[in-house]
Amino acid sequence: MLRVGIVGVSGFTGLELVKLLLHHPWVEIDYLAARSHVGQPLSDVFPSLKNICDNIIEPIDENKCVNLDVVFLALPHGVSMELVCKLFGKVRIIDLSADFRLPKDLYEKWYKPHLCPDLIKEAVYGLPELNRQKIKKASLIANPGCYATASILAVLPFLDIIESDIIIDAKSGVTGAGKTLREDLLFSEIEASFKAYSPASHRHQPEIQNVLSLTEPVNVTFVPHLLPINRGILATVYAKLKSFFDEAFLFEKLQKFYINEPFVRVSKNLPKINNTSGTNYCDVSFALDKENNRLIILSVVDNLLKGASSQALQNMNIMFGLKEEEGLKLKPHYP
Numbered sequence: 001m002l003r004v005g006i007v008g009v010s011g012f013t014g015l016e017l018v019k020l021l022l023h024h025p026w027v028e029i030d031y032l033a034a035r036s037h038v039g040q041p042l043s044d045v046f047p048s049l050k051n052i053c054d055n056i057i058e059p060i061d062e063n064k065c066v067n068l069d070v071v072f073l074a075l076p077h078g079v080s081m082e083l084v085c086k087l088f089g090k091v092r093i094i095d096l097s098a099d100f101r102l103p104k105d106l107y108e109k110w111y112k113p114h115l116c117p118d119l120i121k122e123a124v125y126g127l128p129e130l131n132r133q134k135i136k137k138a139s140l141i142a143n144p145g146c147y148a149t150a151s152i153l154a155v156l157p158f159l160d161i162i163e164s165d166i167i168i169d170a171k172s173g174v175t176g177a178g179k180t181l182r183e184d185l186l187f188s189e190i191e192a193s194f195k196a197y198s199p200a201s202h203r204h205q206p207e208i209q210n211v212l213s214l215t216e217p218v219n220v221t222f223v224p225h226l227l228p229i230n231r232g233i234l235a236t237v238y239a240k241l242k243s244f245f246d247e248a249f250l251f252e253k254l255q256k257f258y259i260n261e262p263f264v265r266v267s268k269n270l271p272k273i274n275n276t277s278g279t280n281y282c283d284v285s286f287a288l289d290k291e292n293n294r295l296i297i298l299s300v301v302d303n304l305l306k307g308a309s310s311q312a313l314q315n316m317n318i319m320f321g322l323k324e325e326e327g328l329k330l331k332p333h334y335p
Contacts, residue, residue: 002069003028003067004070005031005032005064005070006021006072006074007034007074008074009033009057010057010179013096016304016305016309017074017312017313019049020313020328021327022053026320026326027327029055031058031071032056033057034060038058042055069320070093070094070320071091071092073093073095074309084099085115085119088119088122092138092139093139094141094315094316096308098142098207100120100123101125101207101210102120103120104117106206110206111203124142125142126141127149127311128314128315128318129153129258135318141315141319143311145307146172146303146308147235148207149306149307150282150299150307152212153284154299155212158239159218163240164217164219165218167221168236168238169225170222170236171233171235173229173230173231173233173273175230175231190228195226205220229273231304232302234272234273235300236296236298237296237298240293240294241294250288251268254266254284262325263306264283264284267285270298273300276301277332278305278332279330280310280311282300282301283299284299285297305330
Protein backbone atom coordinates (compact mmCIF):
# COMPACT_ATOMS: atom_id res chain seq x y z
CA MET A 1 0.00 0.00 0.00
CA LEU A 2 1.17 3.51 -0.79
CA ARG A 3 1.13 5.98 2.08
CA VAL A 4 -0.32 9.18 0.65
CA GLY A 5 -0.84 12.72 1.89
CA ILE A 6 -2.72 15.73 0.56
CA VAL A 7 -1.64 19.23 1.52
CA GLY A 8 -4.29 21.79 0.67
CA VAL A 9 -7.18 19.44 1.23
CA SER A 10 -9.76 22.16 1.94
CA GLY A 11 -10.00 23.31 -1.71
CA PHE A 12 -11.89 21.81 -4.62
CA THR A 13 -8.91 19.91 -6.05
CA GLY A 14 -8.06 18.60 -2.57
CA LEU A 15 -11.62 17.36 -2.18
CA GLU A 16 -11.50 15.60 -5.55
CA LEU A 17 -8.21 13.93 -4.62
CA VAL A 18 -9.72 12.58 -1.40
CA LYS A 19 -12.74 11.17 -3.25
CA LEU A 20 -10.50 9.48 -5.81
CA LEU A 21 -7.98 8.09 -3.32
CA LEU A 22 -10.70 6.64 -1.08
CA HIS A 23 -11.53 4.23 -3.92
CA HIS A 24 -7.97 3.44 -4.95
CA PRO A 25 -7.09 -0.18 -4.01
CA TRP A 26 -3.38 0.49 -3.46
CA VAL A 27 -3.57 3.68 -1.41
CA GLU A 28 -3.84 4.54 2.25
CA ILE A 29 -4.54 8.20 3.08
CA ASP A 30 -2.19 8.93 5.98
CA TYR A 31 -2.15 12.69 6.11
CA LEU A 32 -4.60 15.48 5.27
CA ALA A 33 -3.40 19.03 5.84
CA ALA A 34 -4.39 22.58 4.96
CA ARG A 35 -3.76 26.20 5.82
CA SER A 36 -7.36 26.61 6.99
CA HIS A 37 -9.89 24.57 8.99
CA VAL A 38 -7.07 22.95 10.98
CA GLY A 39 -8.42 20.69 13.72
CA GLN A 40 -11.77 20.20 12.03
CA PRO A 41 -12.98 16.96 10.48
CA LEU A 42 -12.84 17.15 6.70
CA SER A 43 -16.54 16.28 6.69
CA ASP A 44 -17.28 19.54 8.52
CA VAL A 45 -15.74 21.45 5.62
CA PHE A 46 -17.38 19.20 3.02
CA PRO A 47 -20.56 17.74 4.58
CA SER A 48 -20.97 15.44 1.55
CA LEU A 49 -18.12 13.39 3.06
CA LYS A 50 -19.95 12.73 6.36
CA ASN A 51 -19.30 9.10 7.41
CA ILE A 52 -17.12 8.74 4.32
CA CYS A 53 -14.03 10.70 5.35
CA ASP A 54 -14.13 12.23 8.83
CA ASN A 55 -10.33 12.56 9.09
CA ILE A 56 -9.10 15.58 11.01
CA ILE A 57 -7.39 18.31 8.98
CA GLU A 58 -3.87 18.73 10.35
CA PRO A 59 -1.46 21.66 10.17
CA ILE A 60 1.14 21.56 7.38
CA ASP A 61 4.14 19.69 8.77
CA GLU A 62 7.09 18.80 6.53
CA ASN A 63 8.20 16.09 8.99
CA LYS A 64 4.93 14.22 8.44
CA CYS A 65 5.25 14.59 4.68
CA VAL A 66 8.65 12.91 4.51
CA ASN A 67 7.22 9.72 6.05
CA LEU A 68 4.89 9.28 3.08
CA ASP A 69 5.45 7.59 -0.27
CA VAL A 70 3.94 10.51 -2.17
CA VAL A 71 2.41 13.86 -1.29
CA PHE A 72 -0.05 15.82 -3.41
CA LEU A 73 0.27 19.58 -3.05
CA ALA A 74 -3.03 21.32 -3.79
CA LEU A 75 -1.80 24.72 -2.62
CA PRO A 76 -2.02 28.12 -4.34
CA HIS A 77 0.62 29.29 -6.81
CA GLY A 78 3.56 30.79 -4.95
CA VAL A 79 2.76 28.90 -1.74
CA SER A 80 3.43 25.41 -3.01
CA MET A 81 7.08 26.03 -3.87
CA GLU A 82 7.85 26.95 -0.25
CA LEU A 83 7.07 23.36 0.75
CA VAL A 84 8.68 21.80 -2.32
CA CYS A 85 11.95 23.56 -1.44
CA LYS A 86 11.93 21.69 1.89
CA LEU A 87 10.60 18.32 0.71
CA PHE A 88 12.40 17.69 -2.58
CA GLY A 89 14.52 14.55 -2.44
CA LYS A 90 12.79 13.31 0.72
CA VAL A 91 9.41 12.27 -0.72
CA ARG A 92 7.93 12.06 -4.21
CA ILE A 93 5.82 15.13 -4.94
CA ILE A 94 2.91 15.84 -7.27
CA ASP A 95 2.36 19.59 -7.33
CA LEU A 96 -0.97 20.86 -8.67
CA SER A 97 0.11 24.51 -8.63
CA ALA A 98 1.90 26.34 -11.45
CA ASP A 99 5.14 26.70 -9.49
CA PHE A 100 7.18 24.20 -11.51
CA ARG A 101 5.42 24.23 -14.90
CA LEU A 102 7.44 27.03 -16.48
CA PRO A 103 11.09 27.99 -16.95
CA LYS A 104 12.32 30.51 -14.38
CA ASP A 105 12.12 33.56 -16.63
CA LEU A 106 8.56 32.82 -17.73
CA TYR A 107 7.43 31.95 -14.22
CA GLU A 108 8.77 35.16 -12.76
CA LYS A 109 7.26 37.20 -15.60
CA TRP A 110 3.77 35.81 -15.01
CA TYR A 111 3.81 34.99 -11.28
CA LYS A 112 6.45 36.07 -8.74
CA PRO A 113 10.13 35.52 -7.86
CA HIS A 114 10.85 31.80 -7.54
CA LEU A 115 12.22 30.52 -4.25
CA CYS A 116 14.00 27.44 -5.61
CA PRO A 117 14.59 27.92 -9.35
CA ASP A 118 17.19 25.12 -9.44
CA LEU A 119 14.37 22.62 -8.85
CA ILE A 120 12.42 23.74 -11.92
CA LYS A 121 14.68 21.66 -14.16
CA GLU A 122 14.12 18.65 -11.87
CA ALA A 123 10.35 18.79 -12.37
CA VAL A 124 8.59 16.74 -15.05
CA TYR A 125 5.57 18.28 -16.73
CA GLY A 126 2.87 15.79 -15.82
CA LEU A 127 0.97 15.33 -19.06
CA PRO A 128 1.01 11.52 -19.44
CA GLU A 129 0.23 11.60 -23.15
CA LEU A 130 3.42 13.60 -23.68
CA ASN A 131 5.86 12.64 -20.92
CA ARG A 132 4.91 9.16 -19.72
CA GLN A 133 8.48 7.77 -19.68
CA LYS A 134 9.84 10.76 -17.76
CA ILE A 135 6.95 10.61 -15.27
CA LYS A 136 7.90 7.04 -14.33
CA LYS A 137 11.22 8.21 -12.88
CA ALA A 138 10.19 11.62 -11.59
CA SER A 139 10.65 12.85 -8.03
CA LEU A 140 8.67 16.02 -8.70
CA ILE A 141 5.67 16.29 -11.03
CA ALA A 142 4.36 19.65 -12.21
CA ASN A 143 0.73 18.76 -12.81
CA PRO A 144 -0.60 20.70 -15.85
CA GLY A 145 -3.19 23.44 -15.65
CA CYS A 146 -6.78 22.72 -16.64
CA TYR A 147 -6.96 25.02 -19.67
CA ALA A 148 -3.49 23.83 -20.70
CA THR A 149 -4.51 20.17 -20.56
CA ALA A 150 -7.53 20.67 -22.82
CA SER A 151 -5.65 22.92 -25.24
CA ILE A 152 -2.42 20.94 -25.54
CA LEU A 153 -4.20 17.62 -26.04
CA ALA A 154 -6.22 19.24 -28.83
CA VAL A 155 -3.17 20.57 -30.68
CA LEU A 156 -0.50 17.87 -30.20
CA PRO A 157 -1.71 15.44 -32.92
CA PHE A 158 -1.67 18.16 -35.57
CA LEU A 159 1.38 20.16 -34.52
CA ASP A 160 3.44 19.13 -37.56
CA ILE A 161 0.83 20.15 -40.17
CA ILE A 162 -0.43 23.50 -38.84
CA GLU A 163 1.07 26.99 -39.03
CA SER A 164 2.77 28.44 -35.97
CA ASP A 165 0.03 30.97 -35.11
CA ILE A 166 -2.66 29.30 -33.01
CA ILE A 167 -5.81 30.83 -31.53
CA ILE A 168 -7.47 29.13 -28.56
CA ASP A 169 -10.95 30.10 -27.39
CA ALA A 170 -11.70 28.25 -24.15
CA LYS A 171 -14.64 28.16 -21.75
CA SER A 172 -14.59 26.95 -18.14
CA GLY A 173 -16.99 26.34 -15.29
CA VAL A 174 -16.77 28.48 -12.15
CA THR A 175 -14.88 25.91 -10.03
CA GLY A 176 -11.81 26.76 -12.09
CA ALA A 177 -11.52 29.91 -9.97
CA GLY A 178 -11.35 27.93 -6.71
CA LYS A 179 -13.23 28.64 -3.47
CA THR A 180 -12.04 32.20 -2.90
CA LEU A 181 -14.93 34.58 -2.20
CA ARG A 182 -15.05 37.16 -5.00
CA GLU A 183 -17.77 39.55 -6.06
CA ASP A 184 -17.42 38.66 -9.76
CA LEU A 185 -18.04 35.00 -8.92
CA LEU A 186 -21.27 35.51 -6.99
CA PHE A 187 -24.29 33.59 -8.26
CA SER A 188 -26.03 36.81 -9.25
CA GLU A 189 -23.02 37.80 -11.38
CA ILE A 190 -22.55 34.42 -13.09
CA GLU A 191 -26.01 32.91 -13.55
CA ALA A 192 -27.59 33.50 -16.97
CA SER A 193 -24.47 35.31 -18.16
CA PHE A 194 -21.28 34.63 -20.08
CA LYS A 195 -18.04 36.59 -20.35
CA ALA A 196 -14.43 36.56 -21.48
CA TYR A 197 -11.70 37.38 -18.98
CA SER A 198 -7.93 37.96 -19.10
CA PRO A 199 -7.79 37.94 -22.93
CA ALA A 200 -4.17 37.53 -24.10
CA SER A 201 -3.01 37.81 -20.47
CA HIS A 202 -4.09 34.57 -18.80
CA ARG A 203 -1.36 32.60 -17.01
CA HIS A 204 -2.10 29.40 -18.90
CA GLN A 205 -1.11 31.06 -22.18
CA PRO A 206 2.67 30.84 -21.54
CA GLU A 207 2.24 27.28 -20.25
CA ILE A 208 0.45 26.20 -23.42
CA GLN A 209 2.89 28.02 -25.68
CA ASN A 210 5.95 26.69 -23.83
CA VAL A 211 4.84 23.05 -24.10
CA LEU A 212 3.77 23.28 -27.74
CA SER A 213 7.08 24.96 -28.64
CA LEU A 214 9.29 22.09 -27.50
CA THR A 215 10.28 21.16 -31.07
CA GLU A 216 9.41 24.29 -33.07
CA PRO A 217 8.27 27.72 -31.77
CA VAL A 218 4.56 28.49 -31.90
CA ASN A 219 2.61 31.62 -31.05
CA VAL A 220 -0.54 31.19 -28.99
CA THR A 221 -3.37 33.68 -28.58
CA PHE A 222 -5.47 32.45 -25.67
CA VAL A 223 -8.84 33.84 -24.57
CA PRO A 224 -10.64 32.15 -21.65
CA HIS A 225 -14.35 32.58 -20.89
CA LEU A 226 -16.45 31.88 -17.81
CA LEU A 227 -19.49 29.65 -18.20
CA PRO A 228 -22.42 29.70 -15.72
CA ILE A 229 -21.81 26.03 -14.80
CA ASN A 230 -19.92 24.33 -11.97
CA ARG A 231 -17.32 22.33 -13.86
CA GLY A 232 -15.95 21.49 -17.28
CA ILE A 233 -13.82 23.06 -20.02
CA LEU A 234 -14.38 23.27 -23.75
CA ALA A 235 -11.42 24.47 -25.80
CA THR A 236 -11.82 25.50 -29.44
CA VAL A 237 -8.54 25.80 -31.34
CA TYR A 238 -8.17 27.61 -34.68
CA ALA A 239 -5.09 26.80 -36.77
CA LYS A 240 -4.19 27.32 -40.42
CA LEU A 241 -3.09 24.15 -42.21
CA LYS A 242 0.29 24.19 -43.99
CA SER A 243 -1.33 22.57 -47.04
CA PHE A 244 -4.65 20.96 -47.88
CA PHE A 245 -5.64 17.75 -46.06
CA ASP A 246 -9.03 16.10 -46.26
CA GLU A 247 -11.17 15.01 -43.29
CA ALA A 248 -10.31 11.33 -43.70
CA PHE A 249 -6.57 12.00 -43.41
CA LEU A 250 -7.04 14.31 -40.42
CA PHE A 251 -9.28 11.87 -38.56
CA GLU A 252 -6.88 8.99 -39.15
CA LYS A 253 -4.01 11.15 -37.91
CA LEU A 254 -5.92 12.01 -34.74
CA GLN A 255 -6.92 8.40 -34.13
CA LYS A 256 -3.38 7.07 -34.59
CA PHE A 257 -1.91 9.67 -32.25
CA TYR A 258 -4.15 8.62 -29.36
CA ILE A 259 -4.67 4.95 -30.23
CA ASN A 260 -2.91 3.73 -27.08
CA GLU A 261 -4.05 6.49 -24.73
CA PRO A 262 -6.63 5.19 -22.22
CA PHE A 263 -8.03 8.60 -21.31
CA VAL A 264 -8.25 10.40 -24.65
CA ARG A 265 -11.35 9.60 -26.67
CA VAL A 266 -11.49 10.50 -30.36
CA SER A 267 -14.80 10.88 -32.16
CA LYS A 268 -16.32 12.38 -35.27
CA ASN A 269 -19.05 13.78 -33.04
CA LEU A 270 -18.26 17.20 -31.60
CA PRO A 271 -17.51 16.92 -27.87
CA LYS A 272 -19.77 18.18 -25.08
CA ILE A 273 -18.72 19.15 -21.57
CA ASN A 274 -21.12 16.81 -19.79
CA ASN A 275 -19.73 13.79 -21.66
CA THR A 276 -16.52 14.03 -19.60
CA SER A 277 -17.89 15.55 -16.38
CA GLY A 278 -16.80 13.45 -13.41
CA THR A 279 -14.16 11.53 -15.38
CA ASN A 280 -10.49 11.55 -16.35
CA TYR A 281 -11.33 11.59 -20.05
CA CYS A 282 -10.45 14.19 -22.64
CA ASP A 283 -12.70 14.05 -25.70
CA VAL A 284 -11.22 15.42 -28.93
CA SER A 285 -12.72 16.08 -32.36
CA PHE A 286 -12.35 18.58 -35.18
CA ALA A 287 -14.01 20.36 -38.08
CA LEU A 288 -12.35 21.41 -41.33
CA ASP A 289 -13.00 24.88 -42.75
CA LYS A 290 -12.22 24.05 -46.38
CA GLU A 291 -12.82 27.56 -47.70
CA ASN A 292 -10.08 28.99 -45.50
CA ASN A 293 -7.98 25.80 -45.13
CA ARG A 294 -8.32 26.16 -41.37
CA LEU A 295 -8.52 23.34 -38.84
CA ILE A 296 -10.92 23.78 -35.93
CA ILE A 297 -10.07 21.40 -33.09
CA LEU A 298 -12.33 20.91 -30.10
CA SER A 299 -11.61 19.23 -26.78
CA VAL A 300 -13.40 18.89 -23.46
CA VAL A 301 -12.22 17.91 -19.98
CA ASP A 302 -13.51 18.10 -16.44
CA ASN A 303 -11.40 20.98 -15.10
CA LEU A 304 -11.26 19.49 -11.58
CA LEU A 305 -10.37 15.98 -12.74
CA LYS A 306 -8.41 15.51 -16.00
CA GLY A 307 -7.62 19.20 -15.61
CA ALA A 308 -6.27 18.69 -12.09
CA SER A 309 -6.90 15.91 -9.54
CA SER A 310 -7.52 12.76 -11.58
CA GLN A 311 -4.60 13.64 -13.86
CA ALA A 312 -2.50 13.92 -10.69
CA LEU A 313 -3.67 10.42 -9.72
CA GLN A 314 -2.89 9.16 -13.22
CA ASN A 315 0.62 10.52 -12.72
CA MET A 316 0.89 8.77 -9.36
CA ASN A 317 -0.09 5.45 -10.95
CA ILE A 318 2.61 5.88 -13.59
CA MET A 319 5.25 6.92 -11.02
CA PHE A 320 4.71 3.80 -8.93
CA GLY A 321 4.29 1.29 -11.74
CA LEU A 322 0.58 0.71 -11.13
CA LYS A 323 -2.02 0.17 -13.84
CA GLU A 324 -2.65 3.61 -15.28
CA GLU A 325 -6.44 3.24 -15.00
CA GLU A 326 -6.31 2.17 -11.33
CA GLY A 327 -8.84 4.19 -9.34
CA LEU A 328 -9.83 6.12 -12.47
CA LYS A 329 -12.57 4.01 -14.04
CA LEU A 330 -15.03 6.83 -13.49
CA LYS A 331 -18.44 7.19 -15.13
CA PRO A 332 -19.61 10.54 -16.54
CA HIS A 333 -22.08 12.71 -14.63
CA TYR A 334 -24.69 12.58 -17.40
CA PRO A 335 -27.19 14.13 -17.80
